[in-house]
Amino acid sequence: MRGHQGRNLWFLAFVAPFFIGLAIFVYVPIAWSAYLSFFDARNTVNPTRFVGFDNYRYLFNDRLFRDSLKVFVLFAVFIVPLTYVCSLGLALLLNNLKYGQAFFRSVFFIPMAVSYVIAAIVWRFVFFNGARFGMINSFIRSLGGDPVNWLGGGNNLYWVALISVRLWLQVGFYMILFIAGLNQIPRETYEAASIDGASGWRMLRFITLPQLRGASVAVIMLLFINAFQAFDEFYNMLGSIGSYPPYGRPPLVHLYLIAFGGGQQNLGVGGAGTMILTSIIVLFGLAQTWALGRGQEKPKKVRA
Amino acid sequence: MKLNRRTLLIGGGSLAAAATLAACGDNNPIGADPTTDGGATTPATDPTNGGATETADAPGGDVTLQQWYHEYGEAGVKEAVERYAAEYPDATVEVKWTPGDYAQILAAQLLTDDVPDVFEVEQGGSLDMIRAGQLEPLNDILDPVLADFNPSVIDRFMFEGKIYGVPQTVDMQLLYYRPSLLEAAGVEPPTTFEELVTAANAVKTADMGGFYAGNDGGVGVLGTMFIWASGHEQLNDDRTAAAFLTDDFYNALIAYREFSESGGVVQAASGEWYSPEAFINEEAAFQWGGLWSLPEIKEAFGDDVGVVPFPAIGPKGRPAVPFGAFGACVAAKGKNVEAAKQFVKWLWIDQEDKQVDFSDAYGTHVPAKPGLVPQATKLADGAGADAAKYVAENGFTNDIMWSGALGEAFGAAVSNVVKNGADPKAEFAGFEELAATELANLKG
Known part of the structure; x- marks a missing residue:
């Protein structure tokens, strides 16, 4: 039972703490949310009034909730490819540098250490301030233009602020992932290719990118999940005391507002929202693994 | 940023937490455990009660009450409420000052067995709290003096004939x-x-x-x-x-x-x-x-x-x-409900000089009793006096x-x-x- 040299015991000793933490802080809350989502649970975690699928029905009838899913899709459509291309580009550029690699790596990675809240506030009050003395507006005015209302609604310019702040914050991290991926590619492959007369674009297209598939899958997955969980920069850039505009409202912000807004606690609706979002993200993940993993498995089978 | 005070004016359908979240970037106010008090709780031992005479003149002196406030932005409020608590003769009152998302922290704490005896709640109690039976009705101490308070505020605080909070001060x-x-x-x-x-x-x-x-x-x-x-x-x-x-x-x-x-x-x-x-x-x-x-x-x-x-x-x-007003509420599940009520009556109904001090000395608020408005220096004339008049005559707030x-x-x-x-x-x-x-x- 203890296994050879107490192997099973050691296995338990190493795995148990992590597993117990995971169970208490992840699995139990998810299960509890699922339970709550079928009850009218206002201000209690031990509800008594069973309401079936009413909370789910409520959310799907809620135009703001449906809009928030669209906001997420729109956000993901911009931020995922943009971060992917920028971080891959930076990684390729830095990887070929002869000098100062460590310096530039740090320069691009440092924003990662800034909190989303702080960055959002800087973006909101300094760069994208809608008043005439906001940084960008001052510049526009010095060129003879009118101040632009960046975040106030009535236009779509708030996306510029939201996407640029996230890009700035996260691009360095994914760049590091790609650099790690690039370092995994054996030099011999490139040498062989250059002997065959391949260079530049063809090496990138036929060696680097295919070899980075593993890193790419991880990066895209993480980018999607992070975009899905977006809260801080939206909340701090667009929200005001007493109100959050109906536009630029991702799912988590909307759920927070209807479940906890105004000092109330509507945990039933909150739980139902959590379940919907969890299933969407699981489906996304499965679809992506399927789509990106397909091409990879075929050669393996041939080899086998 | 002095933002906390302003969350007062927010009713349902709002970001009650926006101020604190935006200002402090507090990540997880719900997860924070408000019961780990340690240094956060300030025991306000009664100076008149200390020493040898304690048992003689304080019939309720062995009772300890816990009182919660949210974090007021203005300098001096914390010291003021601690002073009020220390001056209460009939019990020891411990003030707990609660930075962060007060509404959420309080709501979570009220679900436990260890509830604060006295606490302030926006608009004198939420529907959730009233429905869950967390708040003790205060009709017996408030009904005789109801006419002294701002009628708009009392209208809002009253729910199905019962009132659960004594208005502390009014913002508008x-x-x-x-x-x-x-x-x-x-x-x-x-x-x-x-x-x-x-x-x-x-x-x-x-x-x-x-x-x-x-x-x-x-x-x-x-x-x-x-x-x-x-x-x-x-x-x-x-x-x-x-x-x-x-x-x-x-x-x-x-x-x-x-x-x-x-x-x-x-x-x-x-x-x-x-x-x-x-x-x-x-x-x-x-x-x-x-x-x-x-x-x-x-x-x-x-x-x-x-x-x-x-x-x-x-x-x-x-x-x-x-307008918005915090009300002093008493926990129905508290260990000393009667003593808590008496403290609320003493502070927010009887001690009018403290009520004026609370409204006027640290920020600019309207005393909950219109009769005290003339004593508030900032509302004595001009715009302040007009404002105090409007809130009594034209005051509205979220249902x-x-x-x-x-x-x-x-x-x-x-x-x-x-x-x-x-x-x-x-x-x-x-x-x-x-x-x-x-x-x-x-x-x-």
Whole structure:
């Protein structure tokens, strides 16, 4: 039972703490949310009034909730490819540098250490301030233009602020992932290719990118999940005391507002929202693994 | 940033936590365990009770009460409430000052067995708390003195004949203007919305805009004002349906949209509506703001400051100001309910000098008892005195059943009408049904 040299015991000793933490802080809350989502649970975690699928029905009838899913899709459509291309580009550029690699790596990675809240506030009050003395507006005015209302609604310019702040914050991290991926590619492959007369674009297209598939899958997955969980920069850039505009409202912000807004606690609706979002993200993940993993498995089978 | 105080004016359908979240970046206020007090709890041992005579003169002296406050932004409030607690002769009162998302922390704590005996709650108790039986009715200490308190506030605090909180102090919002600018342009302080539009357009210049109410064009903070100022209430008397979906209300929204489109409304400025910067920097001639900004504005402009309520809008219109008040509540599950009640009675009903001190000495608030207003130095004359009068006569606040979901749906519809030119009737078409469903759910 203890296994050879107490192997099973050691296995338990190493795995148990992590597993117990995971169970208490992840699995139990998810299960509890699922339970709550079928009850009218206002201000209690031990509800008594069973309401079936009413909370789910409520959310799907809620135009703001449906809009928030669209906001997420729109956000993901911009931020995922943009971060992917920028971080891959930076990684390729830095990887070929002869000098100062460590310096530039740090320069691009440092924003990662800034909190989303702080960055959002800087973006909101300094760069994208809608008043005439906001940084960008001052510049526009010095060129003879009118101040632009960046975040106030009535236009779509708030996306510029939201996407640029996230890009700035996260691009360095994914760049590091790609650099790690690039370092995994054996030099011999490139040498062989250059002997065959391949260079530049063809090496990138036929060696680097295919070899980075593993890193790419991880990066895209993480980018999607992070975009899905977006809260801080939206909340701090667009929200005001007493109100959050109906536009630029991702799912988590909307759920927070209807479940906890105004000092109330509507945990039933909150739980139902959590379940919907969890299933969407699981489906996304499965679809992506399927789509990106397909091409990879075929050669393996041939080899086998 | 002195933001916490301002969360007062937020009712249902709002980001009660926005201030603290935006200001401090508090990540997980719900997860924080408020019971780990340690250094956070300040035991306020009674100075008159200390020493050898303790048992002789203090019948309840062995009782210890815990009292919770949210974190007030103004300097000195914490010391003041600790002093009040220390001066209470009949029990030891420990004050717990609670930074962070107070509403959430309190709600979580009230679900446990270890509840604070006395605590403040916005608008004297939430529907959730009342329904869950967490609040002790205070009718026996309040009923005899009900007439002393601000009638608008008492109306809001009373729910199905019971009252659960003693109003501590009142905050409000109002419209600031500069009499000298109006005089120069030859216009009177506005009493109707049409006059406001005329006045704002008359006083605005190339550098100074007309009217300002926040970086969202005012739709967030003014949303419910269009209900009240056009002569409606949010809900009908038995709280089963929305009571404002009339042409008068729709026309009020259209009037504001036209005001915005005419260029009379400043869309973005250096400060939000709840801070006085835009007005002080002369970015707008009129600003919708909080009474708490009055001292800073007076410092900038001296006596050249006037205040009016939000002006009447439409044929059935009436002027309106929104207010907010924290109420001192007693936990029904507490170990010393009777002693807690006596403490609340002592502090918030009997000790009028402390009530004036609390309202007047640290920020600018209106005492909950109109009879004490003359003693508040900041409200003695001019704009302050006008403000105190408005909150008693024209005070409105969100209904206890105006829930987060209703507030969000309402705010979105208002924003779409004003900002995106949507037709109000079509935009509010779904609201009636949503309100009926939500209210039925809330009734339980």
